[in-house]
Amino acid sequence: MFPAILIEDLTKDYPVGFWRRRHYRALDRLSLSIEAGEVFGFLGPNGAGKTTTLKLLMQLIFPTSGRAEILGRPIGHVDARRRIGYLPENPYFYDYLTAEELLTYFAQLLDVPTAARRKRVAGLLDRVGIGRERRFQLRKFSKGMIQRVGIAQALLNEPDVLFLDEPMSGLDPLGRRDVRSLILELRDQGRTVFFSSHILADAEALCGRVAVVAGGRLAAEGRLSELAEFTARGWELVVANLAPEALERLRPLATRVTEIGTGRYTLELPLTQAPERIIPEIASTGATVVSMNPVRETLEDFFIQRITEAGTGARGAMAEGEHARR
Amino acid sequence: MRAVRHIALNVFRESIRDRVPYNLVLFAVLLIGSSFLLAQLTAGQDVKIIKDLSLAAASIFGLFIAIFIGIGLVSKEVERRSIYSLLAKPISRPQFIAGKYAGLVLTLAVNVAVMTVAMYAVLGYLTWIESPDFKASWEAPGPDPALLKAMFLIFIELMLVTALALFFSTFSSPLLSAALTFGLYVAGNFNTELRNFEHVVDSPAAAWGARVLYHVLPDLSAFDVKTQVVHGFPVAAGYLWSTAAYGAAYIAALLLAAMYIFSRRDFK
CATH class of the missing domain: 3.30.70.3100 (Alpha-Beta Plaits)
Known part of the structure; x- marks a missing residue:
């Protein structure tokens, strides 16, 4: 049986400078294995490499080296994409569409059968708390409402694996509670949830296991209660x-x-x-x-301590990346 | 194919909601207003001027749509990051490019069709109000079916300009894409001058460079049969189809290049 998500030595360098000869290492040999049915927290401060990892898994960017599989298929494989959902960080959708039209458009791209489409779109908008506003153009939506629409679109194909990049971002306390209960509901349905966050409380409330990244590198991995840093x-x-x-x-x-x-x-x-x-x-x-x-030590304490100890902040990683390429 | 269709229809919907059809109203008002004005001022030339004006306006309005919407098709999606959710769906990047292109071509087709209908309506009206003696002095009939040939080639030219705009927008900023597309549009219209360049320069290197440019740049002057059509000169069907085939080949090459570049692009 293959893991739901397998990441092996995934590395991403960005060329920088006018001649693009120097390199900034955004992710450094990340390896992870996430089993089906897990709720996995991917934690780290801003600029740690969380979004880079998710973009690599979605093939929005291409790895410099290393590989990854989703549901036993190489990333980017169409069969795997049919079975995944993705919420980008601070999502943005088409201003001129209503929430209903956007979800219908995405459902068409996902080949959701016509008969089921309308029911599923309506059901998901109900589930994320978008009521009458579903017939308004998205340009009139607040950040929190866009986030809710983003979560709904990620669930359109009833995905086996769900990738959520900072799902609580922009949400009010009620929204955060709703998203937490939604993630637990998905876990109970046997779905795999991989979510990134820089808020430890979210991970504590939801995750079986977590990985912590700092400066593009894996700093810790395991059950939150078992991680020495968080006892x-x-x-x-x-x-x-x-x-x-x-x-x-x-x-x-x-x-x-x-x-x-x-x-x-x-x-x-x-x-x-x-x-x-x-x-x-x-x-x-x-x-x-x-x-x-x-x-417990807070995530912030942990990072400050780790970064101070190892000198591996985002800038540290850049310097090392540049050094490695010289 | 289904994904391409859905993306194309979404582009069409976007252009409708971005009020692109407003230019059609402007076109109709301009055409009708000028026809009545010209009918008062000119003797016997009004139909010819209306034909000239209609074909030129269709070309210029279409050019604006092709460039300004064309350059935004991809860059807007990337800048606003709406592409993130879209590309996570089971569609390939070449399908995305093909869908975007097809959507804008659909918008252009509707525009050109409406402009053609408006042109024939005004020409039909002028034919109806003029006396038979006066009409006898015209070089070609008022609502001349040959005008469709000019409109057809204008449409192919606009498709080519759209492909240029889309190609540039896959790797450069909107401003640079607009400048490059417009620059190539102008250069493409003077392409035949490059063919004769070797007769006016002494330097073999310059002549060779001009010859290379002549073959690489799109020959947009080939799509311009407005003068022939307005003056009632024949445009052979063979010329029409060979020019269309040249346009199709150029468009295919541009789209393939756009797909190739876009498929390798990182969205940081």
């Missing part, structure tokens, strides 16, 4: 009705104490302080534990 490094407790003397007793145990209101504090505890031991102690002072959360 809990402590606990954050919000406590209410904490008396001053009780606070003084707890202060030595905490790495940081922040007052957020009268008698209300945030206590940051090291991982060595087991919450099951501390919570009864807090309760015995008459205080209430409002919430308790593990403290």
